[in-house]
Amino acid sequence: MRIITVSREFGSGGRELGKRMAEHLGFDYYDREIITTIAQRCKVSEDYAEYLLNNRFPSTSPIVISQSFQLPEVMHSAQLDLLKEQTRVIKEIAKSGRNCVIVGRNADLLLEEEAPFNIFVCADTASKIKRCQERAQNGEDVSEKKILSNIKLIDKNRRRTREMISDSPWGSREAYNLIVNTTGWDIKKLAPYVAGFAVEWFEENGK
Amino acid sequence: MRIITVSREFGSGGRELGKRMAEHLGFDYYDREIITTIAQRCKVSEDYAEYLLNNRFPSTSPIVISQSFQLPEVMHSAQLDLLKEQTRVIKEIAKSGRNCVIVGRNADLLLEEEAPFNIFVCADTASKIKRCQERAQNGEDVSEKKILSNIKLIDKNRRRTREMISDSPWGSREAYNLIVNTTGWDIKKLAPYVAGFAVEWFEENGK
Numbered sequence: 332m333r334i335i336t337v338s339r340e341f342g343s344g345g346r347e348l349g350k351r352m353a354e355h356l357g358f359d360y361y362d363r364e365i366i367t368t369i370a371q372r373c374k375v376s377e378d379y380a381e382y383l384l385n386n387r388f389p390s391t392s393p394i395v396i397s398q399s400f401q402l403p404e405v406m407h408s409a410q411l412d413l414l415k416e417q418t419r420v421i422k423e424i425a426k427s428g429r430n431c432v433i434v435g436r437n438a439d440l441l442l443e444e445e446a447p448f449n450i451f452v453c454a455d456t457a458s459k460i461k462r463c464q465e466r467a468q469n470g471e472d473v474s475e476k477k478i479l480s481n482i483k484l485i486d487k488n489r490r491r492t493r494e495m496i497s498d499s500p501w502g503s504r505e506a507y508n509l510i511v512n513t514t515g516w517d518i519k520k521l522a523p524y525v526a527g528f529a530v531e532w533f534e535e536n537g538k
Numbered sequence: 539m540r541i542i543t544v545s546r547e548f549g550s551g552g553r554e555l556g557k558r559m560a561e562h563l564g565f566d567y568y569d570r571e572i573i574t575t576i577a578q579r580c581k582v583s584e585d586y587a588e589y590l591l592n593n594r595f596p597s598t599s600p601i602v603i604s605q606s607f608q609l610p611e612v613m614h615s616a617q618l619d620l621l622k623e624q625t626r627v628i629k630e631i632a633k634s635g636r637n638c639v640i641v642g643r644n645a646d647l648l649l650e651e652e653a654p655f656n657i658f659v660c661a662d663t664a665s666k667i668k669r670c671q672e673r674a675q676n677g678e679d680v681s682e683k684k685i686l687s688n689i690k691l692i693d694k695n696r697r698r699t700r701e702m703i704s705d706s707p708w709g710s711r712e713a714y715n716l717i718v719n720t721t722g723w724d725i726k727k728l729a730p731y732v733a734g735f736a737v738e739w740f741e742e743n744g745k
Binding site for chain 2: 451453455502503504505507508509510511512514515516517520521524527528531532535536
């Protein structure tokens with residue numbers, strides 16, 4: 332079984348790269364599907380599940396998600412439940428024995444025993460801003476300031492979420508098989524190269 | 539003109555990867571040749587040139603290279619001369635207009651204006667130790683302890699040498715187009731993939 336995991340900086344095109352690689356290789360593709368399953372099983376909305384899985388709160392601070400939530404203990408326990416369910420869902424994907432690409436959710440750490448091919452995707456700031464502006468939906472604030480603040484916040488949460496479950500630092504070379512900087516690339520053209528790279532590595536390692 | 543630069547952790551196989559890529563692509567290859575030229579022009583031995591270029595000393599500390607050297611000011615000036623010559627030699631390589639692969643010597647920074655394809659090569663510690671042991675020459679100390687100490691020292695010097703001329707951190711993802719972890723790879727099989735990757739990037743960027 333061949334598993335490719337894709338971790339990425341916000342706005343770097345990592346999700347598109349993962350999706351195109353899966354298409355190119357005929358692999359299953361997991362991304363949003365994981366949140367959907369977790370939310371169904373934990374009987375919460377997808378947005379709520381995603382919010383709790385993507386944000387870390389220091390347990391001593393008061394927590395306000397919206398006007399209606401102000402219960403740190405409940406929050407903490409809900410987060411733990413979601414994290415456990417996330418681990419379960421990702422391990423089930425691996426148990427299916429089917430080749431797949433999984434984007435995000437620290438799948439590289441959770442599936443370490445399966446020896447996946449782990450990719451990290453990054454890009455320079457100008458490219459990330461451009462990408463976010465091109466993909467923005469109507470009415471979205473696409474000022475440079477807003478996008479930069481999103482990049483900072485989302486990547487900080489990704490880093491902290493990873494560092495909750497591992498000493499292996501987010502985006503640091505020792506944790507990945509390949510780090511791809513998408514600056515100057517058309518992701519459509521990049522995908523087959525990265526996919527071929529991963530396939531050759533699987534061959535080399537008898538998978 | 540297409541320039542590929544290869545920076546690398548000691549023992550990761552970066553030099554072999556660079557050499558094989560150059561062979562595969564029919565590009566010129568520069569590595570040791572740079573030191574040879576600098577040494578000739580500055581009228582010093584290659585070993586001495588290499589030593590001074592690869593080691594940084596805090597200017598306030600006393601410096602002892604061998605029993606016969608103890609003159610920090612002279613050292614400092616000799617280092618500066620060698621560094622300037624190194625910059626000159628590397629820029630001359632670019633001026634020749636020929637496609638090439640350059641290993642080490644911060645060529646990625648020195649040739650920034652030429653928009654080279656910059657690769658960083660790393661590997662896990664076990665692979666680096668194995669590689670060093672396999673390639674050791676007769677009589678060399680190949681104990682794990684000695685190799686680990688070499689890795690630490692040489693990589694520290696590479697980091698410091700880079701950080702003398704740039705804020706861009708050594709081995710950190712934002713500074714490179716591709717970071718390749720050679721763990722689990724036969725470099726011979728890896729080289730054509732990385733080379734193809736670089737060529738496609740040059741095509742994409744009109745070079």
